[in-house]
Amino acid sequence: GHHFIPFCIIISPSVWHKNYPVAQGNRQSPIDIVPHQALHDPSLGPVVLNYDQCTSMNITNNGHSVVVQFDDSDDRSVIQGGPLDNPYRLKQFHFHWGEKGCHGSEHTVAGNSYASELHLVHWNAVKYKTFGEAATAPDGLAVLGIFLETGDDHRWLHVITDALYMVKFKVSTTVNCFNPKCLLPSSLHYWTYLGSLTTPPLHESVIWIVLREPIIVSEKQLGKFRMLLFTGEEEDQRIRMENNFRPPQPLKGRKVRSSI
Numbered sequence: 066g067h068h069f070i071p072f073c074i075i076i077s078p079s080v081w082h083k084n085y086p087v088a089q090g091n092r093q094s095p096i097d098i099v100p101h102q103a104l105h106d107p108s109l110g111p112v113v114l115n116y117d118q119c120t121s122m123n124i125t126n127n128g129h130s131v132v133v134q135f136d137d138s139d140d141r142s143v144i145q146g147g148p149l150d151n152p153y154r155l156k157q158f159h160f161h162w163g164e165k166g167c168h169g170s171e172h173t174v175a176g177n178s179y180a181s182e183l184h185l186v187h188w189n190a191v192k193y194k195t196f197g198e199a200a201t202a203p204d205g206l207a208v209l210g211i212f213l214e215t216g217d218d219h220r221w222l223h224v225i226t227d228a229l230y231m232v233k234f235k236v237s238t239t240v241n242c243f244n245p246k247c248l249l250p251s252s253l254h255y256w257t258y259l260g261s262l263t264t265p266p267l268h269e270s271v272i273w274i275v276l277r278e279p280i281i282v283s284e285k286q287l288g289k290f291r292m293l294l295f296t297g298e299e300e301d302q303r304i305r306m307e308n309n310f311r312p313p314q315p316l317k318g319r320k321v322r323s324s325i
């Protein structure tokens with residue numbers, strides 16, 4: 066009979082270390098952030114986001130998340146300040162979410178998780194020539210993490226969630242002039258620590274900046290993420306894309322600093 070060969074093998078985080086030994090490294094992400102154990106560092110200035118109105122290019126279901134990619138050929142959209150020594154260029158943003166309720170974020174705060182987490186990925190184009198090179202350097206990437214909590218509709222997230230039906234399967238579609246500045250909470254108070262990518266190759270190249278204040282999105286908007294599929298249109302199985310979050314990793318003596 067027709068032998069189904071699953072194209073879509075979901076590798077769980079607990080076995081990533083077999084192919085990526087760095088998964089058990091000393092600066093892995095995410096982590097559980099314990100606010101009272103974070104060191105308030107008065108030398109930490111505010112994080113500054115200078116995003117151009119029109120550098121977004123497309124939205125893609127890459128088989129493990131939904132990613133909005135940006136034109137990073139110049140410094141039109143950058144993050145700077147805070148723990149960063151120079152501007153980092155916006156490359157893409159993506160989300161992590163659960164299958165229901167308030168599980169889905171990667172970082173947790175005093176053991177509590179949020180329904181989802183948005184990651185804005187930037188790279189150090191001052192020191193490195195390409196994103197790929199920066200992604201393997203200890204100060205190569207800066208990822209801004211924003212928690213999503215359920216409540217009222219988010220006025221601007223609609224632009225993204227209303228486009229998700231077009232990328233139900235592993236495909237891409239155009240998104241013009243989406244400025245992710247509209248996805249920020251009112252306060253830019255943050256925690257920062259040295260960590261890693263949270264999906265393979267798990268490179269320990271990320272300066273994390275996690276905002277304390279979540280943004281509020283509706284259950285309906287969040288539900289649209291859950292109807293995405295890990296699988297491609299050509300595949301028989303339809304595996305819903307959910308729970309695409311890595312659990313917190315050991316701190317291994319790292320200090321979390323707070324701007325608060």
Ligand SMILES: COc1ccc(/C(C)=C/C(=O)O)cc1
Pocket residue numbers: 184186197200261262263264265266
């Ligand atoms: C060089 O290959 C890469 C693969 C994934 C990533 C990211 C941005 C992973 C993550 O978001 O955890 C970066 C580089």
Ligand SMILES: [Zn+2]
Pocket residue numbers: 159160161184263
């Ligand atoms: Zn992420």
